[in-house]
Amino acid sequence: MTATRSDARHVARATDFTEWRQRARQLLQAGIQPADITWQDGDALHDDLFATPAADSAALPPADRGARLTLSRDQLALLEQSARYRDDACHDRWSLLYRIVWRLARGDTAASHPADSDGSELHRRAHAVRREAHHMHAFLRFHREAPKGNVASGDEASGDETSRDIVLRDSEFLAWFEPAHDVLDLGAEHFADRLGSSRFLIATPRGGVAWNGHEFDYRMPCPVAWAEAARTAMTGDDDHALWRAYFVSTFNPARLNSRVMTQHMPQRFWRQLSEGDLIPTLEAGARHGGQRLAQVASVGQRDGKPISLRNNYVSHTLSAKGNK
Amino acid sequence: MELIDKLSILADAAKYDASCASSGAPTRSSRGKAGLGASSGMGICHSFTPDGRCVSLLKVLLTNFCLFDCQYCINRRSSSIPRARFTPEEVVRLTLSFYRRNTISGLFLSSGIIRSSDYTMEQLIQVARQLRETHQFRGYIHLKAIPEADPALIEEAGRYADRLSANIELPTLTSLKTLAPEKELGTIHSAMGQMRQRIDAANDDAQRDAKHLPRSANPKRLAPRYAPGGQSTQMIVGADATDDRTILQSAQHLYQRFRLKRVYYSAFSPIPESPSGLPPAAPPLLREHRLYQADFLIRGYGFQAEELLNRPGNLDLEVDPKLAWALDHREHFPVDLNRAEPAMIARVPGIGLRSVQRLIDLRRQRRIRYQDLIALRCRMASLRPFVTTQDYRPAEIQWESSRLRRQLTAPQPAQMALL
Numbered sequence: 055m056t057a058t059r060s061d062a063r064h065v066a067r068a069t070d071f072t073e074w075r076q077r078a079r080q081l082l083q084a085g086i087q088p089a090d091i092t093w094q095d096g097d098a099l100h101d102d103l104f105a106t107p108a109a110d111s112a113a114l115p116p117a118d119r120g121a122r123l124t125l126s127r128d129q130l131a132l133l134e135q136s137a138r139y140r141d142d143a144c145h146d147r148w149s150l151l152y153r154i155v156w157r158l159a160r161g162d163t164a165a166s167h168p169a170d171s172d173g174s175e176l177h178r179r180a181h182a183v184r185r186e187a188h189h190m191h192a193f194l195r196f197h198r199e200a201p202k203g204n205v206a207s208g209d210e211a212s213g214d215e216t217s218r219d220i221v222l223r224d225s226e227f228l229a230w231f232e233p234a235h236d237v238l239d240l241g242a243e244h245f246a247d248r249l250g251s252s253r254f255l256i257a258t259p260r261g262g263v264a265w266n267g268h269e270f271d272y273r274m275p276c277p278v279a280w281a282e283a284a285r286t287a288m289t290g291d292d293d294h295a296l297w298r299a300y301f302v303s304t305f306n307p308a309r310l311n312s313r314v315m316t317q318h319m320p321q322r323f324w325r326q327l328s329e330g331d332l333i334p335t336l337e338a339g340a341r342h343g344g345q346r347l348a349q350v351a352s353v354g355q356r357d358g359k360p361i362s363l364r365n366n367y368v369s370h371t372l373s374a375k376g377n378k
Numbered sequence: 379m380e381l382i383d384k385l386s387i388l389a390d391a392a393k394y395d396a397s398c399a400s401s402g403a404p405t406r407s408s409r410g411k412a413g414l415g416a417s418s419g420m421g422i423c424h425s426f427t428p429d430g431r432c433v434s435l436l437k438v439l440l441t442n443f444c445l446f447d448c449q450y451c452i453n454r455r456s457s458s459i460p461r462a463r464f465t466p467e468e469v470v471r472l473t474l475s476f477y478r479r480n481t482i483s484g485l486f487l488s489s490g491i492i493r494s495s496d497y498t499m500e501q502l503i504q505v506a507r508q509l510r511e512t513h514q515f516r517g518y519i520h521l522k523a524i525p526e527a528d529p530a531l532i533e534e535a536g537r538y539a540d541r542l543s544a545n546i547e548l549p550t551l552t553s554l555k556t557l558a559p560e561k562e563l564g565t566i567h568s569a570m571g572q573m574r575q576r577i578d579a580a581n582d583d584a585q586r587d588a589k590h591l592p593r594s595a596n597p598k599r600l601a602p603r604y605a606p607g608g609q610s611t612q613m614i615v616g617a618d619a620t621d622d623r624t625i626l627q628s629a630q631h632l633y634q635r636f637r638l639k640r641v642y643y644s645a646f647s648p649i650p651e652s653p654s655g656l657p658p659a660a661p662p663l664l665r666e667h668r669l670y671q672a673d674f675l676i677r678g679y680g681f682q683a684e685e686l687l688n689r690p691g692n693l694d695l696e697v698d699p700k701l702a703w704a705l706d707h708r709e710h711f712p713v714d715l716n717r718a719e720p721a722m723i724a725r726v727p728g729i730g731l732r733s734v735q736r737l738i739d740l741r742r743q744r745r746i747r748y749q750d751l752i753a754l755r756c757r758m759a760s761l762r763p764f765v766t767t768q769d770y771r772p773a774e775i776q777w778e779s780s781r782l783r784r785q786l787t788a789p790q791p792a793q794m795a796l797l
């Protein structure tokens with residue numbers, strides 16, 4: 055991370071997309087070539103190692119050397135999405151973006167097209183990010199917080215942080231989720247629309263967010279007490295037993311097709327799903343004979359009866375009360 | 379009976395209906411409001427069962443008691459299965475509980491016919507009404523429309539539901555007569571016709587409101603929406619001898635006449651105590667898959683059912699319907715990607731609609747090269763014999779279709795790439 059190109063005359067640093075946009079605008083106006091900039095990621099862990107000062111307007115040549123660039127709303131959204139991409143091998147989220155806007159500013163409109171070499175990487179990252187946001191909307195699970203007493207240990211762990219305790223105690227629904235890219239806020243916005251005035255808390259390995267029904271409280275990194283509470287809640291919510299029963303019954307063993315399932319629901323999410331551990335069992339059961347019929351075995355083992363059309367029988371049997 | 383037992387029975391009884399989509403609803407949000415639930419038009423699959431099917435909605439029957447005796451159905455009155463019945467409150471409780479835990483985006487409620495069609499329809503409406511009015515639920519609701527029910531009830535159902543569906547199940551009069559003696563194609567069609575009229579009228583009203591928004595921006599004065607996610611239906615595949623051509627023509631007819639949003643195809647799964655005359659075999663999954671592919675080409679790519687199957691029979695199981703059409707119509711190929719109409723590019727095997735749009739955008743800027751197709755992640759193996767670009771002509775132009783077909787199918791046997 056600290057290796058600086060010998061010919062790089064500018065070091066630019068950005069923590070987030072807004073900051074990058076400002077830097078990029080200045081650099082573009084000053085006509086600084088992509089090859090002459092070393093981009094640094096603001097929230098990398100080695101901040102203190104950066105000896106070179108970040109680029110600022112004072113250090114740049116006069117603005118008239120470079121170009122102005124107007125981006126369409128779609129292009130901007132694409133850049134913003136791809137900046138959320140995280141990958142151990144991907145330290146260059148800013149330099150890719152700068153190279154693209156540099157080319158666009160020079161009239162090279164293909165730079166952001168998916169058939170271009172830079173453009174295809176841009177689209178690939180944006181696509182992976184959108185997909186991960188969708189994964190979060192789909193596979194995050196909320197658990198109702200266990201009765202107050204049980205969370206007390208979590209409160210003690212962070213006894214000096216009263217505001218966190220309040221957030222914790224107020225949150226009705228808690229979730230632990232491990233997103234592959236920076237999509238926490240995209241998920242939080244989505245769940246605020248869904249859950250309305252219910253309070254919730256989402257903890258991830260990086261950040262955390264709490265929603266009190268009116269506003270978000272983002273924390274980076276995620277407070278330890280939040281993470282603990284979210285993980286504890288995963289075991290204490292009885293309604294997930296109902297969900298598991300539903301999952302078993304809605305599966306049709308006669309149609310077993312594991313490949314398609316894992317393609318849509320990558321295994322890395324299974325741990326967070328209350329139905330996750332059922333999947334291998336159901337698969338094995340279907341392979342070993344259960345595949346003959348579509349009906350779930352546990353239902354087939356119950357007593358059943360055909361219905362007679364005699365009126366009195368029908369009205370008796372079919373009223374909800376009579377069915378208890 | 380415990381709630382969890384009822385759930386096990388009534389989810390098992392409902393799973394033969396393939397539809398589980400939560401798409402097509404208008405944008406709704408509960409932010410800053412009492413109540414619960416949102417919809418965005420885009421469906422969400424919250425889980426996938428090991429059969430590869432999307433779990434988007436709580437899909438249950440209100441009851442699996444049924445007075446009808448449809449032979450293909452596990453819930454027919456002559457079947458000796460365990461029976462159960464939810465109270466409307468129980469379905470409401472399950473829907474809200476699962477929704478809050480983010481395991482579903484809404485409810486798909488159907489039912490066996492109890493007492494009468496009207497009574498059954500009223501019960502379904504009661505659940506939807508409780509969700510919408512008592513709990514201000516803004517998630518997705520799909521209700522089964524019971525064709526034999528009073529039109530006024532179907533009218534009411536559409537005011538609560540995002541989607542309504544009446545299942546056609548069997549596409550021909552004869553097969554309905556033999557396998558579902560109590561059902562009538564005419565009744566199903568007239569229910570679909572009624573729903574189409576109401577949906578169209580509500581869409582017109584909505585457009586009018588959109589034009590005059592300043593005056594009618596008060597939601598109370600906006601026209602009430604009616605099943606904004608449209609209507610769908612399902613056909614069972616493989617329960618009788620009906621061929622794919624008949625099924626696809628029937629689907630095409632339903633799309634045109636009733637403007638259905640979707641036709642679902644459900645491969646017949648063997649059920650316990652299968653009545654004689656029904657196949658005990660494994661469900662024909664690949665056939666079902668080919669029907670979905672063909673359906674997709676009819677809805678999105680401008681194909682006619684008759685083009686995909688120009689004689690009675692079934693779709694080719696070995697190659698997908700688009701490739702089969704291209705192999706049968708070599709005179710239209712190769713397609714010059716730098717000149718061809720977008721509609722013709724969309725007919726090239728291995729090029730999807732999104733790539734068509736991207737190719738059109740790209741050729742406004744410069745000539746299309748072979749490398750671009752790789753960068754756009756098109757399915758190269760399928761498209762190679764069918765296109766020309768600035769720097770590429772296929773070597774296979776002179777080949778007989780049968781030889782080309784052997785080459786295209788040889789390396790990997792026909793694979794089950796399900797949707």
Ligand code: SF4
Nearest residue numbers: 444446448451454490
């Ligand atoms: S009406 Fe026919 S298809 Fe519907 S539940 Fe009853 S038997 Fe099954």
